[in-house]
Amino acid sequence: MVKIMDVTDSGRIRVDPFHEFTLNDNRVDDYAGQESQLREVTWTNRSLLASLAGLVIKSIEFQVSLMFSFIKFPHWFIYSFVFDPYRTIRRGRRFLLSRIVELCDLGLKDDKPVLEAVRRLACGLFWAVYVGVVLFALLVSALLISGLLISHLAHKPLVVKESLNFDYTKNSPEAYVPFTSCDSSCKTEISVSMTLPESEYNRNLGMFQVRVDFLSESGQVLASVRRPCMVRFRSEPIRLVQTFLKIAPLVAGYVSEIKTLNLKLKGFVEKDIVQTACLKIVIEQRAEFRPGAGIPEIYDASLLLQSQLPFFARIIWNWRRTLFVWISMSLFVTELLFVLVFIRCLIIPTTQETDTTPSINNNSNLDG
Template sequence: MNPRKQTDGSGSVLRKSMMGLVGAAYMCLALMTLTLLSAVMGVGLVRFWVEEPVHLKERLYFDYRDAHPKAVLDFGVEEYDKLVKTVPVGHSCNVRLLFVMPESDYNRDIGMFQVVAESLSLNGDVITSSSRPCMLRFRSQPVRLMQTFFMAVPLLLGVTSEIQIVNVPLLKYKERYYHRTQFIRISLVPRAGTPFLPQIYEANLIVSSELPWMKRVVRNWKWTFSVWTSLYIYLMLLLVLICFFRSMLFPAAQTNVSDYQRVAGSDDMGEGPPQVVVGAGGRRTSDVLKQWRQSRGKRKAMVYGEGSDATSMSVTRDDDTGATTAEEVGDSESVCQ
């Protein structure tokens, strides 16, 4: 085997392998970029579509200058460097109040008092209202003494304190398009026949919403929706990339197609192959064409010599090149070997 031919063959294989690796890396990079873009778009669309329930906790401050102290939560006013979130339309709104009250003799003597909650629109109309009774949990004298005895050390160290947290559910309604909730007003009303109001350390209003069942299903399965949405976006982007950006995605294939079209066009226009083609071993492939021309010249000589008025036809052979030439003179041909 010719060493030069073997070297050329191994170099061609190595070059093709390198081009294949570069093409594979290029395709992997393009597909990974497309996958990342599809994932970002899919997750973003699902997050834009999915609604989250509202959970709001705000501290209330009652005005004890009134006979019935009131506190108002405004959903449209910026307070403490944050904007209070409104409840979206269609959500079921739950409102409850947490009282932190001291276990004092005064609060135990007051007993029952009333808490009134009202949901107001922007123009002051009452959307819904409710009234709930409230009081401290009852503990008898022996129970309080035993609890104080066993909890004396934590009480003295300040780990625990003599307080009670009272949870009062107030409102439950569905937010609608008209008469949107703008304010929630809480009022403290003393028990009938008494002017006494409870002592309160702290009052927190908790507003939470529940999603409609359809939106709740979407929120519970949001990651599944994100995967399927990303897959659909990936297929759509891949189809667009193949249809409209094929030259960027497959540059080598486009080069091969253009070369094939150029060769096919030249063949259709009648352009023949080159006269001399030199192969890897140095053999001139035009020898086959020369032999074919010689046989063709012999057949023409035999045909014209039998059935026509041909008088002379000369065929000469060039000793240097080995080619056969034919000279035509007038209406006659002479053949010479």
């Protein structure tokens, strides 16, 4: 019987109750410590959020009260000055005298507060001017960099506007306009404007044609663009009614019997091989007329040439002012962040902590 009990006892694992109790206590203590740390972290987070919320609420209250005071003060001042000006003047004089007397009393009693206030005011003004100068320098540098970038990216389209003087000694009158070649792969749009008298000859002329030749320096024709045109037709009754309605300004000279024709010619693309040096504008003669005839009567003529930039270049040119402002502000903010992060002492003055060092030294001496 004793042997059986020994076997059964030897088969079991013996556990020290004191050791197991201490392990359980340590686990409970660790869990309690972790829980207390979590509570402290949550409490600090809540207190931080509460303080931030309080600051935000106080700032909003201050802004609202300041706004109400700015709104109420002018009306109150105008009302009091209109209905009781002498009392308002007396109040203002009394307020100023009381402030001056308080400052004089402080100066007579003790000069240190006044000198300290003056010193702080002078330091504040100096650092305000210093920070303003630094910010102004950063802004000027941002504007200069943005201007250089926009001037490099934005290409101005070519615009040529010239009056045309036709040579009527030839069968087909010609006019020449000097032309500065634009960038390659840029299309050009030409507008020829002609002012014609509303004469019977022009009405009976009908169709005529205008040709524009692109010439090189050697006189070679690089390209030609043609456009037929005619005076807009109006029947006799309509013309008589319009003349009757305009009889007063016509007699006074405010309105003239003229017609303006605007011809738009497109399709020419500048090439890199041979550049354009001159434009030749020709009023071509009608084939059915004898030499020198079939040419419209013209008061005045002018030419407007505009180059069409590519899509992205056109967007940059049209939005160059907006891009200049946005790039300038982005560069200014970037420079300000760089200065605040890496060169903080340049814009924010460093203060020497003279008050804390003696206390630290005293504590170290006491500990020693």
